[in-house]
Amino acid sequence: MGQQEKVATSLAGAVSEEISASLAPVDAELERRYPGDPGTRQPVHTVYVPGDAFAADTIRSWGDQALAALDEHAPDAASFAAVLGLSDDLAEPVYSRVRAKLEREPIEDLRVDFEDGYGPRPDAEEDATAARAARLIAEAYKNGTAAPYMGIRMKCMEAAVRDRGIRTLDVFLTGLMESGGLPEGLVLTLPKVTYAEQVTAFVRLLEAFEKAHGLEAGRLGFEIQIETSQSILATDGTATVARMIQAAEGRATGLHYGTFDYSACLGVSAAYQASDHPAADHAKAIMQVAAAGTGVRVSDGSTNVLPVGPTAKVHDAWRLHYGLTRRALARAYYQGWDMHPGHIPTRYAAVFAFYREGFEQAAGRLARYANRAGGDVMDEPATAKALSGYLLRGLDCGALDIAEVARLTGLTRADLEGFAAPRRGDLTASAK
Template sequence: MKVSLDQAALGEIERRLAAHDAHLDQAYPGDDGSRQPVHTVYVPAHRYTAGLAQDWGAQAWAAVEAQGTEALLDAVGVRADLRDAVAAQVERKLATEPVEDLRIDLEDGYGTHPDAAEDEVTAAAAAALRAELDAGRATPFVGIRFKCFERPTRARALRTLDVFVSTLAASGDLPAGLVLTLPKVTAVAQVEAMVAVCERLEDANGLPAGRLRFEVQVETPQSILDAAGTVTVARMIHAGGGRVSGLHYGTYDYSASLGISAAYQSMEHPAADLAKEVMQLAAAGTGVRLSDGSTNVLPVGDGAQVRAAWANHGRLVRRSLERGFYQGWDLHPAQLPSRFAATYAFYREGLDPAAERLSNYVHQVEGAVLDEPATATALAWFLKRGLDCGALGADEIVARAGLQPAELTAMVTRPLGG
């Protein structure tokens, strides 16, 4: 066999690309394979008490009982052959884990109050969360949204963040699923400032370096495109130094800031889709998770209004899932049934085809579709997400794909350059 590149030539190429290899390893480490919640529930801080999630679950189930399970399944459009399974899963979910990610809101949902009052509410929220943690009843993911780092609210934001983290840390270990939410970000400098704040809070409270991470809410035009014409949100991720855990789209603040009238502000507006596509591009390969926004059309009122709102919410949840946004915001207990019904139906519909394709790929069986490694990773992610949220069982995946959960995790944790 004739070759023209000797070891010296190959070594030169390695040297040329070494810096880029190191950049890929640092900037695009891939996902860690951990669980991502399917939703975030926002609750005003002054209304948060220990046991709130269970109360939301009871209210959600009461809404289902008032309308009937069949009405929920009809509204969300669950396939006939999946209805029994989805109905049972929704009932079980609302009884055992109705809220996956709880955000104690000290921003828009709380409003502006005297400093002493906000200090008191923040400390009370930390104490209530500690009570839930000690009782083993806290949601898997939980945290606060404080005010933004714009000049008028910056000092208050920092004070609230300090009170919450310091109070919680003083009473015990921080929850594993702690999430801090930085809203209305307009500049990379604000992300850099948040990194500095996290470092100081860790040092002051004896926390390990890197323990505090935060999500960035994409709610302003400046978070997508800056004055120089660069994609701000991509720079924000990398300015976070590994502390940015997620990008959350804010439907109404973002839409309003573009001048879109209230009647047309929606998760599916073309402007929303553009922003979310940019977020998706910016986060790809970084391990930063994405969340879609919310709908403010709530399942309240008479039966027809509730069912219509369920149909709208279920359709939007499905739309987000199909577009690669596996998390969204929920604002009312009666949105939980449509969230879980639509989510479970999505994964159960895709179970058999995804498992067959992945099994064929892993076991090198020729089938009707020739999948590449990247698609196999996407198939593994589909099954793992379905498993994590309770839509799919490990036994089902083993029976259909011949893969254990640990094998799925191994398939989805490959870095971009791996």
């Protein structure tokens, strides 16, 4: 032991107390506005099905159609890998996991659509379709055939369709209540939001429903779909989407980018409307920054190039979809929208390849951090959070197995969750 150092201070304890008291409102504001990620599973995609097309067997039908597409256009791992450019070491693990996923859980998040995919209908018809959607979703959760997340996309809060959208939501939620209550995986999507006041109005609507049924305040959350330029940039130059998150009063769960409505709003020609257009990148970057730390998650949009027709055309569409999905994942958009059963094989192929190809490196870095073993990268708590989040997302979607993660990290899922959700102060401290 060396010589013990003399510790001296100059400030009275009252100084620290006064500073803490002056920052107490800021501390409270940080906790309220930036609670961090909720730590729940985020689906890798959202599938939307028009209200009149949704049926009891929709999820299984999409899985069967996706498997049939593989059988016809890529019947084995080698052929599928050749189409997508997968490395030899990934070909079999990815292909086998994609097929297993399509058999076990083909859709992670399903939205019954009453907006663009459904269109204007007679009121009696939309009433009946909304009631039917509620009944079928309730039955699916009861018999174990539901996707992990399910719900509806209602019409927006603009004047022309506002009353219809409110009524459809009421019919749907009331139907769920009468069928046994709201399922845990319920998700609501509010489209074409332009002003924060529309979000506030939707919050008041959900509050009214909760009070009418004696539900816990805040039980109903919702996603905000970003489809207009005004939802990104307001007339005063501020980011509207940031105000929308606050207007949701803690109920917002996601921001979903609407590829085609947003592109059209900016005048992008139809041939160039895509999720990798510079206008799309700008919008999603604003969404991402506005949502960071709030617990609201960002979802990419979709491609409208469908994998149908002869094999060569299907392969071209698969390559496009795979590339767009990988691009989104690298930019931390871990969720997107799929429009056709043929998109699901490449959605899962892209997701599984993304997590499997970086798995060993991420696991090794996290293990060294957890054991304070050092290495060629100096990781800090924020990096450990990212590494564990990466592994948890891989586990949730089926790209990784807990046994292989435990083998390489020596950590349990609870350990991973602990690293993924550190206390706020931990992220500002350097790793020891």
